[in-house]
Amino acid sequence: MxxxxxxxxxxxxxxxxxxxxxxxxxxxxxxxxxxxxxxxxxxxxxxxxxxxxxxxxxxxxxxxxxIGLIVTSITDEGYLTFANVGGVDERTLPSTEVTVHGKEDLWGVIGIKPNYLLEQGKTAKLKELAVDTGLSAEKVKELAAVGDSITLAQSVGRLGKKQFSGxxxxxxxxxxxxxxxxxxxxxxxxxxxxxxxxxxxxxxxxxxxxxxxxxxxxxxxxxxxxxxxxxxxxxxxxxxxxxxxxxxxxxxxxxxxxxxxxxxxxxxxxxxxxxxxxxxxxxxxxxxxxxxxxxxxxxxxxxxxxxxxxxxxxxxxxxxxxxxxxxxxxxxxxxxxxxxxx
Incomplete structure (x- = not known):
C-alpha cells in the first residue's frame, strides 16, 4: 500500500x-x-x-x-509569477520547491522578500511571490510560458513508523x-x-x-x-x-x-x-x-x-x-x- x-x-x-x-x-x-x-x-x-x-x-x-499553481507572467529577470489553482494554503508557499511544467519540467523554488522587508505581523501575499528557476530570463522564456501548470515538488516520505507525509x-x-x-x-x-x-x-x-x-x-x-x-x-x-x-x-x-x-x-x-x-x-x-x-x-x-x-x-x-x-x-x-x- x-x-x-x-x-x-x-x-x-x-x-x-x-x-x-x-x-x-x-x-x-x-x-x-x-x-x-x-x-x-x-x-x-x-x-x-x-x-x-x-x-x-x-x-x-x-x-x-x-491543488497547485499556474503561471501568470514571466518577468524581465526570469521570475515566474503565478495564481493558485484550487485551495492552496498561501501561508505555506514561501520556500516551497515546485516543478514548472513547460516544454521541459523546470525545478524551482518560491522566493520571498527578506523578513525585515515585510510588514511586521503580515504574511506574504500571493502577488508578492514568484518562482525562481535559477535560469536566465531568455532560457525561462524559451522553456516556459504563461498558462503552464506548477505542481508542488515534495515527494512522499515516512513520518515516524506509521505515517506518510507529502x-x-x-x-x-x-x-x-x-x-x-x-x-x-x-x-x-x-x-x-x-x-x-x-x-x-x-x-x-x-x-x-x-x-x-x-x-x-x-x-x-x-x-x-x-x-x-x-x-x-x-x-x-x-x-x-x-x-x-x-x-x-x-x-x-x-x-x-x-x-x-x-x-x-x-x-x-x-x-x-x-x-x-x-x-x-x-x-x-x-x-x-x-x-x-x-x-x-x-x-x-x-x-x-x-x-x-x-x-x-x-x-x-x-x-x-x-x-x-x-x-x-x-x-x-x-x-x-x-x-x-x-
Missing part, C-alpha cells in the same frame, strides 16, 4: 491538467477491471462487472487532481484505496457492477464527480475523500490520524446506505468514526447525490493533517481500513437494493 500511495502522490496533475496522470492511472486499473476508459472531461472510469445480467451499479469515487495525498490516497478494492474483488463472483472512478477537477468545483455520475447513472455511490486530522492548532471537527476511517452523516448522505456501511464495519471489526456535516460536505458526494434522478450516496473520509500543503500527512492504517470497509461492503451485496428504499 505504501508503494502505491507514493507512486500516485508523485504523479503531477493539478485541476484541469490531469492529462499528465490519467493515462497512468487508467493503465493501473486495467490489471483489475473488465473495462477502463477516460471520459470527455478526463476522468478515469474502470468497471468490474457482475456475471449476473442487469446487475445494480455501485460507483466508488475519488478525485485524482491536486503532496497530493488529498486525494491520491483515496485513489490508492479504490485501486486496492478493485484488486481485492478482481476474482470474486460479485452480484453488482462496481464502477471505480478517479475524477478530475474536484478542487475547482467537484466537476468530474458530477459528469461521471451522469455518465454511469449508478444505483448507489460511495465517495472517498479526506477529512481534517487533529493537529496542535485544530481539534474541532477533526479526527485522530491512525484511528481508522470516517463515515459522514448529514443531508448530503443517504441514511440507509450510510447505516449499512456502519453495520458492515461492526460485523468485521473495522474502526470507523462519525463525522457530522450539516450541509455541503465540500466533496464530490455533493454533486453525485443529485445527478440524474438522484443517487443514494455515502462519504468515507481518511483523516489528513496539513491539508492543501506540500506536507499532507496520514496513516496508512486508515487507508487500509477504508479498503477493508469497501471490500466487505461489496462482498455482502446480493444484487437486490430494496433495503435502500425509504
Amino acid at each position: 505504501r508503494k502505491l500511495i507514493r507512486k500516485l502522490s508523485d504523479m503531477r496533475g493539478i485541476s484541469g491538467f490531469e492529462y499528465r496522470l490519467t493515462d497512468q492511472i487508467a493503465d493501473m486499473f486495467k490489471k483489475y477491471c473488465d473495462d477502463v476508459k477516460i471520459d470527455s472531461l478526463g476522468s478515469v472510469i474502470a468497471v468490474k462487472r457482475s456475471n449476473k445480467p442487469n446487475a445494480p451499479k455501485l460507483m466508488i469515487e475519488a478525485h485524482c487532481d491536486e 503532496k497530493s495525498l488529498d486525494d491520491r490516497a483515496s485513489v490508492a484505496a479504490i485501486m486496492r478494492v478493485m484488486k481485492n474483488i478482481k476474482d470474486l463472483d460479485i452480484d453488482i457492477d462496481v464502477y471505480a472512478v478517479a475524477a478530475v477537477q474536484e478542487e475547482v468545483g467537484c466537476r468530474g464527480g458530477k459528469t461521471t455520475a451522469y455518465g454511469i447513472n449508478p444505483d448507489m455511490a460511495v465517495a472517498i475523500d479526506v477529512c481534517h486530522g487533529i493537529t496542535p492548532d485544530n481539534s474541532d471537527n477533526a479526527f485522530e490520524v491512525g484511528t481508522g476511517t470516517v463515515l459522514s452523516v448529514g443531508p448530503n448522505l443517504h441514511p440507509k446506505l450510510t447505516d449499512e456501511l456502519f453495520a458492515v464495519s461492526e460485523r468485521h471489526g473495522i474502526k470507523v468514526s462519525t463525522d457530522v456535516d450539516g450541509g455541503n460536505t465540500g466533496t464530490d458526494a455533493w454533486e453525485i447525490q443529485v445527478a440524474c434522478d438522484g443517487v443514494p450516496t455515502a462519504l468515507i473520509s481518511i483523516p489528513l493533517k496539513y491539508m492543501h500543503t506540500s506536507v499532507e500527512t496520514l496513516a496508512v492504517s486508515d487507508v487500509k481500513a477504508t479498503v477493508n470497509l469497501l471490500t466487505e461492503f461489496i462482498k455482502e451485496q446480493r444484487g437486490e437494493l430494496q433495503w435502500l428504499n425509504f
Whole structure:
C-alpha cells in the first residue's frame, strides 16, 4: 500500500491538467477491471462487472487532481509569477520547491522578500511571490510560458513508523484505496457492477464527480475523500490520524446506505468514526447525490493533517481500513437494493 500511495502522490496533475496522470492511472486499473476508459472531461472510469445480467451499479469515487499553481507572467529577470489553482494554503508557499511544467519540467523554488522587508505581523501575499528557476530570463522564456501548470515538488516520505507525509495525498490516497478494492474483488463472483472512478477537477468545483455520475447513472455511490486530522492548532471537527476511517452523516448522505456501511464495519471489526456535516460536505458526494434522478450516496473520509500543503500527512492504517470497509461492503451485496428504499 505504501508503494502505491507514493507512486500516485508523485504523479503531477493539478485541476484541469490531469492529462499528465490519467493515462497512468487508467493503465493501473486495467490489471483489475473488465473495462477502463477516460471520459470527455478526463476522468478515469474502470468497471468490474457482475456475471449476473442487469446487475445494480455501485460507483466508488475519488478525485485524482491536486491543488497547485499556474503561471501568470514571466518577468524581465526570469521570475515566474503565478495564481493558485484550487485551495492552496498561501501561508505555506514561501520556500516551497515546485516543478514548472513547460516544454521541459523546470525545478524551482518560491522566493520571498527578506523578513525585515515585510510588514511586521503580515504574511506574504500571493502577488508578492514568484518562482525562481535559477535560469536566465531568455532560457525561462524559451522553456516556459504563461498558462503552464506548477505542481508542488515534495515527494512522499515516512513520518515516524506509521505515517506518510507529502503532496497530493488529498486525494491520491483515496485513489490508492479504490485501486486496492478493485484488486481485492478482481476474482470474486460479485452480484453488482462496481464502477471505480478517479475524477478530475474536484478542487475547482467537484466537476468530474458530477459528469461521471451522469455518465454511469449508478444505483448507489460511495465517495472517498479526506477529512481534517487533529493537529496542535485544530481539534474541532477533526479526527485522530491512525484511528481508522470516517463515515459522514448529514443531508448530503443517504441514511440507509450510510447505516449499512456502519453495520458492515461492526460485523468485521473495522474502526470507523462519525463525522457530522450539516450541509455541503465540500466533496464530490455533493454533486453525485443529485445527478440524474438522484443517487443514494455515502462519504468515507481518511483523516489528513496539513491539508492543501506540500506536507499532507496520514496513516496508512486508515487507508487500509477504508479498503477493508469497501471490500466487505461489496462482498455482502446480493444484487437486490430494496433495503435502500425509504
